[in-house]
Amino acid sequence: MSIPYEAGGRTRQKQRTRDTLVAAARELVAAGVTPTVEQAAAAAEVSRPTAYRYFPNQRALLAAAHPETAASSLLPADPPADAADRLAAVLDAFTALIIETEDQQRTMLRLSLEAAPAERAALPLRQGRAIAWIEEALEPLRDQLPERSVHQLAIAIRSAVGIEALTWLTDVAKLPQPEAVRLMKWSAQSLLHAALVGSPPPVGDDQSGGGRRPRSD
Amino acid sequence: MSIPYEAGGRTRQKQRTRDTLVAAARELVAAGVTPTVEQAAAAAEVSRPTAYRYFPNQRALLAAAHPETAASSLLPADPPADAADRLAAVLDAFTALIIETEDQQRTMLRLSLEAAPAERAALPLRQGRAIAWIEEALEPLRDQLPERSVHQLAIAIRSAVGIEALTWLTDVAKLPQPEAVRLMKWSAQSLLHAALVGSPPPVGDDQSGGGRRPRSD
DNA sequence: GAGTTCCTGAGACTGATGTCTCAACACGAG
DNA sequence: CTCGTGTTGAGACATCAGTCTCAGGAACTC
Numbered sequence: 001m002s003i004p005y006e007a008g009g010r011t012r013q014k015q016r017t018r019d020t021l022v023a024a025a026r027e028l029v030a031a032g033v034t035p036t037v038e039q040a041a042a043a044a045e046v047s048r049p050t051a052y053r054y055f056p057n058q059r060a061l062l063a064a065a066h067p068e069t070a071a072s073s074l075l076p077a078d079p080p081a082d083a084a085d086r087l088a089a090v091l092d093a094f095t096a097l098i099i100e101t102e103d104q105q106r107t108m109l110r111l112s113l114e115a116a117p118a119e120r121a122a123l124p125l126r127q128g129r130a131i132a133w134i135e136e137a138l139e140p141l142r143d144q145l146p147e148r149s150v151h152q153l154a155i156a157i158r159s160a161v162g163i164e165a166l167t168w169l170t171d172v173a174k175l176p177q178p179e180a181v182r183l184m185k186w187s188a189q190s191l192l193h194a195a196l197v198g199s200p201p202p203v204g205d206d207q208s209g210g211g212r213r214p215r216s217d
Numbered sequence: 218m219s220i221p222y223e224a225g226g227r228t229r230q231k232q233r234t235r236d237t238l239v240a241a242a243r244e245l246v247a248a249g250v251t252p253t254v255e256q257a258a259a260a261a262e263v264s265r266p267t268a269y270r271y272f273p274n275q276r277a278l279l280a281a282a283h284p285e286t287a288a289s290s291l292l293p294a295d296p297p298a299d300a301a302d303r304l305a306a307v308l309d310a311f312t313a314l315i316i317e318t319e320d321q322q323r324t325m326l327r328l329s330l331e332a333a334p335a336e337r338a339a340l341p342l343r344q345g346r347a348i349a350w351i352e353e354a355l356e357p358l359r360d361q362l363p364e365r366s367v368h369q370l371a372i373a374i375r376s377a378v379g380i381e382a383l384t385w386l387t388d389v390a391k392l393p394q395p396e397a398v399r400l401m402k403w404s405a406q407s408l409l410h411a412a413l414v415g416s417p418p419p420v421g422d423d424q425s426g427g428g429r430r431p432r433s434d
Numbered sequence: 435g436a437g438t439t440c441c442t443g444a445g446a447c448t449g450a451t452g453t454c455t456c457a458a459c460a461c462g463a464g
Numbered sequence: 465c466t467c468g469t470g471t472t473g474a475g476a477c478a479t480c481a482g483t484c485t486c487a488g489g490a491a492c493t494c
Contacts, residue, residue: 190411
């Protein structure tokens with residue numbers, strides 16, 4: 001009997017090592033570099049093989065090291081009642097957040113693309129907190145649109161204002177960053193507008209291929 | 218005098234080697250793998266250092282190896298006159314193209330993110346042909362909107378329907394691919410709709426931060 | 435044909451990733 | 465205190481990226 005080292009026994013050591021490792025990597029990431037496993041291990045005063053004992057590869061370590069944004073809401077203290085105004089407020093905060101951490105966001109995006117499909121699901125990468133933030137902004141729509149449509153709209157909006165869109169707008173379309181941000185915000189508001197006065201976004205159950213053209217006549 | 222080996226002389230050999238290398242890499246890429254420089258060199262029956270003589274790194278080789286879509290237009294032979302219908306036709310072709318070559322598109326996206334900012338400009342990656350295709354679909358708008366707005370709208374639409382958006386919609390938002398495509402098309406049509414009945418997309422000269430909310434009242 | 439120039443292959447080298455074995459050490463259980 | 469288990473470090477290894485040197489061969493010029 002006497003299951004040894006369980007919960008509070010020896011395992012505390014493991015947790016400590018892991019935390020040290022993540023903290024060290026996090027510091028390096030925050031400093032703007034993409035640390036080598038060896039660098040992260042050295043910074044944590046741990047050997048390289050040990051680092052690999054905790055993380056199967058560099059991707060996993062960097063993923064664990066990336067800064068969390070724990071904010072549960074991006075709305076101001078006294079949020080407006082109008083959906084468009086709420087969305088504007090959330091997008092101001094969200095785009096500011098993206099831009100502040102653009103390098104890290106790009107790294108996360110790159111890591112998620114490097115991972116094989118199977119691994120992709122396992123990585124805690126790309127958590128999609130933004131959807132909840134946007135849905136909260138769209139709260140007032142719940143009595144005009146079915147919940148599924150609101151959710152779908154939030155997804156559509158997020159896909160238009162994320163780091164992926166920003167990357168494309170600046171790198172490929174060569175827009176200066178402020179202009180790219182302005183365009184993303186315009187897109188987001190346009191989607192909201194279209195969902196209200198045109199056709200709502202297609203939801204999963206809808207097999208009709210709907211949304212080919214928002215009803216505008 | 219007598220500039221030796223110029224244009225048709227010895228340089229033909231260089232061109233041939235380079236072409237062989239690209240062709241070999243292209244075949245491997247088409248087969249779904251991301252070839253090692255060594256693999257590509259071997260497939261081209263060329264030594265590894267020679268491969269590096271033609272391409273500074275693996276990224277550059279893979280970039281050169283990626284399939285070109287040379288189509289100058291995605292409109293059908295007898296294009297409709299209505300902008301929304303034209304856009305729908307172009308998007309059908311465009312999304313089909315993206316999905317057919319999704320693996321390659323993801324690789325290209327990853328490569329462009331791996332490249333340092335300086336290198337990013339040099340890579341022939343991410344050529345942005347889609348903007349021209351979409352602008353062609355939007356041709357009928359030219360007598361309703363200024364050219365700059367049409368261009369900006371095409372950019373906004375492209376940023377909503379590309380591989381970046383598809384990746385996020387499927388990987389993070391967990392939409393099944395067909396649904397993701399449907400949502401992207403809805404977004405695109407919604408942007409067009411909003412540009413016509415709401416406010417046009419903000420253009421570079423516009424310093425007012427316009428587009429915060431499409432005029433909807 | 436002789437000489438020059440260009441292209442290429444062979445091979446070694448550094449640094450990074452990821453894996454493995456083996457020995458040392460710390461800690462808890464008896 | 466002693467034994468066993470769990471955690472760690474040292475070091476070796478294979479693979480790949482990217483760089484470099486050096487020697488050989490092909491083709492053009494005269």
